[in-house]
Amino acid sequence: MLGIGMVGNPPYRQLIERGIADPLHGRSVLADSQGQLSFAEIPALLARLQHFFVSRDVLPPACVMLELGNTLPSAACALALMHAGYELLIVPQAGQSVRAAGQEEFRAPSFCRWIITPTPSATVATDDPACFVSVRPNPHFVGGTAAEVPAGELRQFSKTSGSLGVSKLVSRKQSQSAANILAAAQRLRLTPEDRIALPSPIYHGYGMDNGLLAGIASGASIDLQDRGNLLRFLEREKQFVPNIAYATPTFCEALLRLRRRPRSYRYIVAGGDCLAASTREKMETLHGPLIEGYGMTETGLVALGDPADASRAMWPLPGVEIRFAPRGDGAESAGGELQIISRYAFSGYLDADGAPIEAADLFDGSWFRTGDLARPSPDGGFAVLGRCDLSINRNGLLLPFADVESRLRAVPEVDEAVVVAGAETIRGRSLIAFCVLSPRSELRSSEVRDLCATRLPAFAVPDAIRLLRNLPKLPSGKVDRRLLTSMAAQPESA
Amino acid sequence: MNVESTLKDIILRKLPAGTPEGEVDWSAALTEGGLGLDSLALVELITEIESSFNFMFDEADLQMQTFANLESLTRVVSGHLQGAQSQ
Numbered sequence: 001m002l003g004i005g006m007v008g009n010p011p012y013r014q015l016i017e018r019g020i021a022d023p024l025h026g027r028s029v030l031a032d033s034q035g036q037l038s039f040a041e042i043p044a045l046l047a048r049l050q051h052f053f054v055s056r057d058v059l060p061p062a063c064v065m066l067e068l069g070n071t072l073p074s075a076a077c078a079l080a081l082m083h084a085g086y087e088l089l090i091v092p093q094a095g096q097s098v099r100a101a102g103q104e105e106f107r108a109p110s111f112c113r114w115i116i117t118p119t120p121s122a123t124v125a126t127d128d129p130a131c132f133v134s135v136r137p138n139p140h141f142v143g144g145t146a147a148e149v150p151a152g153e154l155r156q157f158s159k160t161s162g163s164l165g166v167s168k169l170v171s172r173k174q175s176q177s178a179a180n181i182l183a184a185a186q187r188l189r190l191t192p193e194d195r196i197a198l199p200s201p202i203y204h205g206y207g208m209d210n211g212l213l214a215g216i217a218s219g220a221s222i223d224l225q226d227r228g229n230l231l232r233f234l235e236r237e238k239q240f241v242p243n244i245a246y247a248t249p250t251f252c253e254a255l256l257r258l259r260r261r262p263r264s265y266r267y268i269v270a271g272g273d274c275l276a277a278s279t280r281e282k283m284e285t286l287h288g289p290l291i292e293g294y295g296m297t298e299t300g301l302v303a304l305g306d307p308a309d310a311s312r313a314m315w316p317l318p319g320v321e322i323r324f325a326p327r328g329d330g331a332e333s334a335g336g337e338l339q340i341i342s343r344y345a346f347s348g349y350l351d352a353d354g355a356p357i358e359a360a361d362l363f364d365g366s367w368f369r370t371g372d373l374a375r376p377s378p379d380g381g382f383a384v385l386g387r388c389d390l391s392i393n394r395n396g397l398l399l400p401f402a403d404v405e406s407r408l409r410a411v412p413e414v415d416e417a418v419v420v421a422g423a424e425t426i427r428g429r430s431l432i433a434f435c436v437l438s439p440r441s442e443l444r445s446s447e448v449r450d451l452c453a454t455r456l457p458a459f460a461v462p463d464a465i466r467l468l469r470n471l472p473k474l475p476s477g478k479v480d481r482r483l484l485t486s487m488a489a490q491p492e493s494a
Numbered sequence: 495m496n497v498e499s500t501l502k503d504i505i506l507r508k509l510p511a512g513t514p515e516g517e518v519d520w521s522a523a524l525t526e527g528g529l530g531l532d533s534l535a536l537v538e539l540i541t542e543i544e545s546s547f548n549f550m551f552d553e554a555d556l557q558m559q560t561f562a563n564l565e566s567l568t569r570v571v572s573g574h575l576q577g578a579q580s581q
Contacts, residue, residue: 227526230533235557254537260553395534426534 010060010085010154011174015181017083018217020046025192025219031240032072032224033232034123039219042079045124049080052129053116061149062113063087063157065138067094068203070224073118073132075202075212081116082174087149089157089169092203093120106159106167108138111146111354120226146354157350158205158297168357169350170297180300180344181213183317187304188291190218190244194266197242199225199233199251205297206271210304211246220244230254237263248272250395252283253426262286267307269293273393273428274384294384299368300344303382313381319343322382324374325364338374338384339367392421392429395459399431404462407455408433411448413441416471418479419462422488432488433462436470466492497547497575498568504542505564508535520564528563536561543567549574 019025019039026040037045058064064086068074074093081088089112108115115136122132141147149155154174159167188210190196196215200207202224215222223240225232228251236242243266247255252270256279264287270280271293283290291305292314302322303314316322320343324336345368349357362369373385392399401419408417415436422430433452437443443451445465453461466487472480505524506515508531522528524536531539539561544550551560551570560570 228533229525229558230537231556231558231561234553250534254534257537257541258551258556260550426538 010083011178012082012213013085015178015213015217016046016079019219020216022219028192028219028221030072030075030216030222030224032070032075033226034072034121035125037072037076037124042076045076046080046083048127049076049129049133050084052133053080053084053135056135058086058114058116058135060085061087061154063089063109063111063147063155064114064116065089065091065108065112067091067115067117068201068208069093069118069120070198070202070207070226071118071120072124072224073120073122075224076124077116077118077133078202078208078212079216085154087155087157087174089159090203090208091159092201093117107352108140109146109157109169109350109352109354110138110140110142111144112138113141113143113147114138142353144354146350155347160297160349167352169352170346171348171350172300172344172346176344177209177300179319180317181209182217183319183344184210184301184304185214185218187306187315187317188214188269189307190214190220192219194218194220194244195240195242196220196222197225197233197236197240197245198222199228199230200246200248200272201228205295205300206248206293207246210269210271210293210295210301230258234258244268246271249275249279250426250428252279256282256286257426259286264288267291269304271295296370298346298362299340299342299370300346302340302342305381311379311381313377313379314383315381317344322374323367324376324382325367325369336373336375338370338372338382339364340370341366341368392431394428394431399460404431404433404456404460407460408435408448408452408462410455411451413438413443414448418471418481418484420481420485420488422463425463430463431460433465434468434471434484434487435465436468464492495547497572498564500546501543501564501568501571504539504546505529505531508539508542523563524561524567525558543571547571547575549578 020042026038028039029036064081066077066081066088068078068090091106115138116133118133124132156172156174156177157169160170198207198211200211202208202212212222223236223242225236245265245268247268247270249270267289268287269291275292280290289307291307294303294314295301301317302320303316305312305314321341323339325339326336349359351357374382375385376382404419405417408414415438417433417435419431419433422432435448445467448465472483474480509529524531540551555570560566
């Protein structure tokens with residue numbers, strides 16, 4: 001299938017061929033809400049797409065920004081481009097990402113030549129790919145050295161999931177990513193008999209690497225479910241009959257609210273955040289084994305449980321070393337900061353012009369600092385306890401308190417602001433802000449909240465604002481966050 | 495209690511912040527593309543409906559069709575209440 005301009009032996013080609021070129025996998029399917037494709041039909045579809053891109057002058061290894069959702073057109077484009085050896089930046093398809101109010105529309109980086117947009121609800125069962133994908137040149141393309149493939153090593157780019165700060169791109173070698181995916185597929189013991197329900201978005205590493213690509217490489221059938229809709233997930237249980245599902249802890253908690261009768265799975269994979277012990281127990285009672293996974297955009301997939309392992313512990317993948325570094329801030333914690341050396345890790349961060357962004361503070365020697373607290377588990381493996389630094393996971397996005405606090409302080413008449421995590425809700429921990437107003441201010445807390453709602457994206461607006469005359473301080477002069485956190489857990493006195 | 499108006503109140507509370515009440519199109523889909531309820535809001539909606547009306551949806555009800563719009567939801571909820579009354 002080598003065609004014009006194709007880079008010899010792209011790293012993803014072998015991975016994909018492992019799945020689609022094996023005649024034993026011919027009856028496995030790739031499905032979405034509109035229809036399905038057998039693996040036997042995929043090679044011809046990829047060839048049609050690759051021919052289509054070349055006819056539009058979109059030639060490998062040019063960097064392409066690819067907008068993805070959990071649909072067949074999206075998956076077909078991703079597979080075709082990976083197979084042919086293009087450099088890729090994967091982003092959510094329009095309308096999928098949670099964009100902050102006041103945050104600019106994400107601009108394609110200047111080293112990305114093309115923007116490829118699959119049409120979500122189109123069918124791929126057509127001879128003309130123009131029916132389900134559109135291509136346009138990136139108006140901001142400048143080229144230059146950033147657009148050149150370094151030493152023939154194709155790269156893959158992703159946006160970090162930081163939510164309020166400046167967008168950074170994570171750059172990884174495709175060869176490392178492909179090896180990572182294969183290691184995950186082997187750890188998960190995926191087979192052609194497996195049928196995977198995938199509500200996790202494929203514009204994130206978790207859904208793409210762990211889910212779609214590991215599944216394809218193993219010859220497993222996959223049901224792409226768009227927008228993580230729980231009701232659709234339940235409907236598809238009856239229609240697609242999955243024996244494996246990928247979920248996040250938030251999805252699990254929502255599923256538990258709606259599940260009435262047990263429904264058994266070979267296993268369900270949960271990744272993306274810490275799983276509460278009670279959630280794990282309920283999930284296992286209703287569904288069977290729950291396998292946890294841990295990874296970051298920067299490190300790739302770090303650890304996964306093994307379905308054959310009754311202890312349900314999460315183990316580092318081969319090629320990954322971990323350690324637990326004591327935090328050194330005197331805080332009593334049961335573990336240390338999880339640090340990683342991985343053969344699958346990123347090469348570095350880039351800005352929108354392809355210039356490297358300094359990241360030395362994220363490393364302790366060669367060890368990458370994840371910023372997550374973790375400890376070894378009694379039965380082997382390890383468990384993640386939560387973020388080290390002051391931030392919470394909110395609607396799936398990482399929200400540093402410092403960012404919310406600085407925007408609160410920018411509200412006129414707010415002198416001081418401190419944000420803490422409150423009680424658990426279905427969306428994650430609630431966000432409680434304590435504010436000290438200027439002496440003559442007559443603002444009410446509801447007014448402060450309205451004012452900060454114009455300065456913050458909806459998911460970052462505190463659930464409640466409590467006004468204090470002054471903030472409690474420790475002898476060191478630092479704000480006593482522990483006291484504020486326990487105050488946040490109490491209902492507000494009138 | 496009037497099923498439809500109670501459901502409207504519950505739905506209004508789940509709409510993304512900033513949706514003006516007077517402008518809600520009650521014939522529209524409840525989810526993305528219509529009123530914009532995301533998956534989490536849908537689950538909260540289901541929980542609140544069950545507690546307000548004191549019944550539980552069957553698994554058979556928990557499909558996109560039930561939550562297509564206010565009318566379909568009202569029909570399913572009313573059906574449960576009538577079923578309960580006739581026992």
